[in-house]
Amino acid sequence: MSVSQSGRASGPLDTFPRLLLNHAATRGDRPATREKYLGIWQTWNWSQVAEEVRAMACGLAELGFKRGDNLALIGDNRPRLYWAMCAAQMLGGVPVPLYQDAVATEMAFVLTDGEIRFAIVEDQEQVDKMLEIKDQCPSLQHILYDDPRGMRHYTQTYLQGLDEVIAMGKVHDRNQPDFIVGEIANGRPEDVAVMLYTSGTTGKPKGVCQTHETFIAAAQSGVGFDHLTDQEDILSYLPMAWVGDHLFSYAQALVAGFTINCPESGDTVMTDLREIGPTYYFAPPRVFENLLTTVMIRMEDAGALKRNMFHYFMAVAKRCGSDILDGKSTVSSTDRLLYALGNLMIYGPLRNVLGMSRIRVAYTAGAAIGPDLFRFYRSIGVNLKQLYGATETCAAVCLQPDREIKFDSVGKPAPGVEVKIADNGEVLVRGKLLLKEYYKRPKDTAEAIDAEGWFHTGDAGFFDEDGHLKIIDRAKDVGKLSNGAIFAPNYIENKLKFFPHIKEAVCFGHDRDMVCAFINIDMGAVGNWAERRGLPYSGYTDLAGKKEVLDLVRECVEQVNAELSHDAMVAETQIHRFLVLHKELDPDDDELTRTRKVRRGFISEKYNVLIDALYSGKTSQFIETQVKFEDGRTGKVAADLAILEVKTYPTMKKAA
Amino acid sequence: MNGRKIGEVILDLKNISLSFGGVKALTDISFDVREHEIRAIIGPNGAGKSSMLNVINGVYRPQQGDIILRGEHHANMDSYGAAKAGLARTFQNIALFKGMSVLDNIMTGRNLKMKANMLQQAIWFGAAQREELEHRAKVEEIIDFLEIQHIRKTPVGRLPYGLQKRVDLARALAMEPQILLLDEPMAGMNVEEKQDMCRFILDVNDQFGTTVVLIEHDMGVVMDISDRVVVLDYGKKIGDGTPDEVRANPDVISAYLGASH
Incomplete structure (x- = not known):
């Protein structure tokens, strides 16, 4: 009917709505979206999705949504929220996904800053947040909700169910079938396609405007690079507001025409991953780390035979697994045989448990990944690779090519992207995938993109001899000790965080004579460790204060120091003193960003007493901190924190 | 604000007396429960609250009195x-099958509604299979409702206490009861779990129109969610009315603040 014909007639596939119509016409029966609902995977094929999106767009238009309007999307990864993105784009509007776990006041900022008139939210919980802040957001006029549960008694006229809007849209579309076709035809590739807010590591979040052209280019470059087809399956479980999810679950899915799968709920991701068995997978290092921790904990609970087999074959995999995956010819035939045996007995089943049996390509990004962690996945045959990018560059600047994997680099520039290193070590990027602008912030835009069109990433890095980019830290975080030695806090913190027992770390040292650190233990790993030793504890604060735990952390820190001492560049920045914080750093208390990056400035202000104590040679310090619970109430946590000294090592000369 | 309509008296308890040998657990207690309301039974330890619930759902038979x-x-x-009459309950000390999965536990709540005979069920053929699929669909709705999808296949014994309580409620809901008896649904929970539980109870009451009779120690919870409260002390009724009335009742105050009897 008209859907397919008008889709083809509208010319080149240079906007997302046109891509959608094209898929509906060329692979209408292929699954486009799946969601597990009431225990069963529901599937929508491309024609059905196109129908739904079209109806939603007409419904939105009926409510007065028009070209240039911004549409806020708040919720977990639900099919209809993804479709709403495309619906807004059909009308020439701009979807603005928000982090769904943000508290109401944080949302108020984005809603006001983005001049949002329409918001589509997932459920009653999010509606309540919207109602709470509606008075602060004068522009907000319509709130639509996806899940009607619990909404029966809400009588506000500006609240509407998405079901009704879609039904309304269907009628509208029947009466004026030309309307939406015309709207799609009016879309131009240089229109803004999506606005993604930066996580706000540096101050207030900024709206990054990306056009259809840039995002499609970025997606095409990735699709071509990894030879993705319409047969891929991807699990969409990362926040929709994150550029990574937008690239993988929206842009690439629409460019390549593959299937996105929405989990049943945030807590079922592990099970859903196993059931779907994605072929293409994306996760921040944290997720890979959690998976590995779960496996390791379960392995320790297993019987002696299984445990020994596991450790034996993991040693084999460590020795030759990644080389086999890279297709290197240096592996001995004994090792190959052992690896094949291990694959049958350990790696295969393990991949299956992790839901990674079918994975062709897996990516990680967003933070540095521990070499051991990275090696673990590659050695059991998961083609895990790293990429580097930012919200401003549609996530993809550098990618690791197959067979050219290095544990400590982020790979080579993607096709069509230029990367160079500025004199101060900052990474500069130029190419099609750069942002159009920061929303309503011409000054920031001008600062970020210089006259020659280079985007300043704010990351410090360098190219190695093979042309691979290595990122060491945020450029502005790289400081100097008072004796002049380079101090890259992130670098040290990452080394600390690679220990399963350490969840977060914050290092201090800029303009100081030595490096000191705050540590957060990992409740799961250390809790398990304590249980094994019959060590009773009542909660985080109690566990973090135990002498045994402090000794455990001290051992980790000492190992880091030993590693640091091997490299003359950073040997000066060994950790001299540390303490274990009495509470977990939390985005709700503004200590971490929503993507869980440490907010250094805020933390050093908030815990000023502790830093003073670290540097003044005290052995303990009392502190009381206010904490915010998930429901918005506040409470207090107080503790007497012990400050520990750590052994440091003399600098080792590396053999040339 | 609230859309549900409290209806006629659905359950009427008249002059109930229950004793175990010489111990009088309940003495001449009368109160009624109206359709669609949330009715709380409160009282200090040993006041006879659980006995009252046990009388209502037929575990104990009172020596005197009438249940209408x-x-x-x-x-x-x-x-x-x-x-059979549409009464379902949860227990103070969770009485789930610890070794069975959450899903299987909730499925047992559908037992009364299954029509296939034991042989058919054993070979899981024809009617029994069709029937089970229907019941499973209903159970999945409850799982979705109580947001326990992530533990569907987990053995109940491995779950934390708060979640077990939720599974207990799920099993009771699987009976699609008209009256739901909850014995201390929030005991031993932290603040967040209590809030979740409150929300679920209110949702059940609101969405399905289920009448709820609950025993609870947390006064904040009781006063917040119940429509009417009956207060027991030493097996006797000492107060009955809306939360505000009960709060103002001098007998109740003295029972709770421990004034001499």
Whole structure:
């Protein structure tokens, strides 16, 4: 009917709505979206999705949504929220996904800053947040909700169910079938396609405007690079507001025409991953780390035979697994045989448990990944690779090519992207995938993109001899000790965080004579460790204060120091003193960003007493901190924190 | 603000007395429960609250008194009859099958509604299979409702206490009861779990129109969610009315603040 014909007639596939119509016409029966609902995977094929999106767009238009309007999307990864993105784009509007776990006041900022008139939210919980802040957001006029549960008694006229809007849209579309076709035809590739807010590591979040052209280019470059087809399956479980999810679950899915799968709920991701068995997978290092921790904990609970087999074959995999995956010819035939045996007995089943049996390509990004962690996945045959990018560059600047994997680099520039290193070590990027602008912030835009069109990433890095980019830290975080030695806090913190027992770390040292650190233990790993030793504890604060735990952390820190001492560049920045914080750093208390990056400035202000104590040679310090619970109430946590000294090592000369 | 309509008296308890040998657990207690309301039973330890609930669903038979359920006299209520009559309950000390998965536990709540005979069920053929699929669909709705999808296949014994309580509620809901008896649904929970539980109870009451009779120690919870409260002390009724009335009742205050009896 008209859907397919008008889709083809509208010319080149240079906007997302046109891509959608094209898929509906060329692979209408292929699954486009799946969601597990009431225990069963529901599937929508491309024609059905196109129908739904079209109806939603007409419904939105009926409510007065028009070209240039911004549409806020708040919720977990639900099919209809993804479709709403495309619906807004059909009308020439701009979807603005928000982090769904943000508290109401944080949302108020984005809603006001983005001049949002329409918001589509997932459920009653999010509606309540919207109602709470509606008075602060004068522009907000319509709130639509996806899940009607619990909404029966809400009588506000500006609240509407998405079901009704879609039904309304269907009628509208029947009466004026030309309307939406015309709207799609009016879309131009240089229109803004999506606005993604930066996580706000540096101050207030900024709206990054990306056009259809840039995002499609970025997606095409990735699709071509990894030879993705319409047969891929991807699990969409990362926040929709994150550029990574937008690239993988929206842009690439629409460019390549593959299937996105929405989990049943945030807590079922592990099970859903196993059931779907994605072929293409994306996760921040944290997720890979959690998976590995779960496996390791379960392995320790297993019987002696299984445990020994596991450790034996993991040693084999460590020795030759990644080389086999890279297709290197240096592996001995004994090792190959052992690896094949291990694959049958350990790696295969393990991949299956992790839901990674079918994975062709897996990516990680967003933070540095521990070499051991990275090696673990590659050695059991998961083609895990790293990429580097930012919200401003549609996530993809550098990618690791197959067979050219290095544990400590982020790979080579993607096709069509230029990367160079500025004199101060900052990474500069130029190419099609750069942002159009920061929303309503011409000054920031001008600062970020210089006259020659280079985007300043704010990351410090360098190219190695093979042309691979290595990122060491945020450029502005790289400081100097008072004796002049380079101090890259992130670098040290990452080394600390690679220990399963350490969840977060914050290092201090800029303009100081030595490096000191705050540590957060990992409740799961250390809790398990304590249980094994019959060590009773009542909660985080109690566990973090135990002498045994402090000794455990001290051992980790000492190992880091030993590693640091091997490299003359950073040997000066060994950790001299540390303490274990009495509470977990939390985005709700503004200590971490929503993507869980440490907010250094805020933390050093908030815990000023502790830093003073670290540097003044005290052995303990009392502190009381206010904490915010998930429901918005506040409470207090107080503790007497012990400050520990750590052994440091003399600098080792590396053999040339 | 609230859309549900509290209806006629659905359950009427008249002059209930229950004793175990010489111990008088309940003495001459009368109160009623209206359709669609949330009715709380409160009282200090040993006041006879759980006994009262056990009388309602036929675990104990009172020596005296009458239970009138939807106009019918049930002086000799037994557990099976209570279940048939649309009464479901949860327990103070969770009584789930620890070794079975959450899903299987909730499925047991559908037992009364299964029509296939034991042989058919054993070979899981024809009607039994069709029937089970229907029941499973219903159970999945409850799982979705109580947001326990992530533990569907987990053995109940491995779950934390708060979640077990939720599974207990799920199993009771699987019976699609008209009256839901909850014995201390929030005991031993932290603040967040209590809030979740409150929300679920209110949702059940609101969405399905289920009448709820609950025993609870947390006064904040009781006063917040119940429509009417009956107060027991030493097996006697000492107060009955809206939360505000009960709060102002001098007998209740003295029972709770420990004034001399």
